Amino acid sequence: xxxxxxxxxxxxxxxxxxxxxxxxxxxxxxxxxxxxxxxxxxxxxxxxxxxxxxxxxxxxxxxxxxxxxxxxxxxxxxxxxxxxxxxxxxxxxxxxxxxxxxxxxxxxxxxxxxxxxxxxxxxxxxxxxxxxxxxxxxxxxxxxxxxxxxxxxxxxxxxxxxxxxxxxxxxxxxxxxxxxxxxxxxxxxxxxxxxxxxxxxxxxxxxxxxxxxxxxxxxxxxxxxxxxxxxxxxxxxx
Numbered sequence: 001x002x003x004x005x006x007x008x009x010x011x012x013x014x015x016x017x018x019x020x021x022x023x024x025x026x027x028x029x030x031x032x033x034x035x036x037x038x039x040x041x042x043x044x045x046x047x048x049x050x051x052x053x054x055x056x057x058x059x060x061x062x063x064x065x066x067x068x069x070x071x072x073x074x075x076x077x078x079x080x081x082x083x084x085x086x087x088x089x090x091x092x093x094x095x096x097x098x099x100x101x102x103x104x105x106x107x108x109x110x111x112x113x114x115x116x117x118x119x120x121x122x123x124x125x126x127x128x129x130x131x132x133x134x135x136x137x138x139x140x141x142x143x144x145x146x147x148x149x150x151x152x153x154x155x156x157x158x159x160x161x162x163x164x165x166x167x168x169x170x171x172x173x174x175x176x177x178x179x180x181x182x183x184x185x186x187x188x189x190x191x192x193x194x195x196x197x198x199x200x201x202x203x204x205x206x207x208x209x210x211x212x213x214x215x216x217x218x219x220x221x222x223x224x225x226x227x228x229x230x231x232x233x234x235x236x237x238x
Contacts, residue, residue: 003045006068007034015039027064036064097179097234103190103198104229113203116229118187120158122168124148125235140167160187168232185230192216
């Protein structure tokens with residue numbers, strides 16, 4: 001059994017008592033659960049009461065006159081703060097195909113300010129821009145599906161008529177979409193940004209884009225109404 005320098009396990013061990021050894025009780029702590037005993041060298045020590053067997057009357061044992069001051073508690077070390085790493089965002093899935101929709105520029109393939117083929121040409125390309133044949137393209141307005149290669153390498157063509165419109169998308173063999181949808185295409189009123197990019201505002205002098213757009217919105221300058229040709233380019237991203 002351990003003998004300590006004071007009444008508590010926070011005091012250092014100063015000796016021990018073998019099983020069956022005897023020591024004279026010389027005092028107790030105020031709570032009465034530790035005994036002060038005289039060790040073999042005559043020095044005082046303390047043992048825990050419930051672990052020892054006493055003999056004789058102990059009711060008259062007085063509280064020890066000089067109970068050692070408890071040693072200071074050893075502070076629990078506070079771990080140094082560590083930088084919490086920012087949560088890692090999972091990689092976002094990349095769309096397999098990108099799509100660009102535009103009007104055929106003025107001067108390309110006989111497209112003029114007032115006339116064109118009123119067609120949609122769809123070009124399907126690999127990641128390096130090479131044409132891909134055998135890819136299924138669906139024209140959503142009519143539901144018609146064509147495979148690229150029928151109008152040239154990686155190309156299909158749809159007609160677009162006045163009063164109609166169109167959007168195209170790549171589909172698999174079961175007709176399920178595998179690409180984003182193109183922008184909507186109208187034979188009558190293309191989006192202004194497409195007309196600007198294709199050079200239609202150069203067909204009639206305009207001081208700026210706003211005046212050209214105003215003419216279009218007011219139907220003062222009808223450009224090639226009913227004879228626009230669109231180009232839609234699907235390209236693999238990886």
